[in-house]
Amino acid sequence: MMGEWPELINNPQMEIMDSIHGDNFTQYKIKFEWFKNEKTGAYLLIPDAKGIKPAVITVF
Numbered sequence: 909m910m911g912e913w914p915e916l917i918n919n920p921q922m923e924i925m926d927s928i929h930g931d932n933f934t935q936y937k938i939k940f941e942w943f944k945n946e947k948t949g950a951y952l953l954i955p956d957a958k959g960i961k962p963a964v965i966t967v968f
Contacts, residue, residue, distance in 0.1 A: 914943060914944075915944065917941055917942075917943075917944065920940050920941040920942070921940065921941045921947075922938055922939070922940040922941075923938060923939045923940070923947075924936050924937070924938055925937040925938060925939060925949075932955060932956050932957075933953050933954060933955045933956060934953070934954050934956070935951055935952070935953050936951065936952040936953075936954070937949070937950075937951055938950050938951070938952050942967075948967055949967070950965055950966060950967045951965070951966050952964070952965050953965075953966075
């Protein structure tokens with residue numbers, strides 16, 4: 909009904925626009941390729957903890 913699923917982007921290009929350090933994480937304002945030749949803005953939140961850790965990305 910909505911059409912075909914777009915082709916996956918294996919290595920999307922990401923650009924860091926700004927960063928702010930919070931209490932225990934860093935918030936990055938980024939742009940990344942979400943469709944072929946098209947970028948969108950988002951926030952990437954990465955905790956300060958060492959080792960493997962979760963991260964959050966939001967496009968709102």
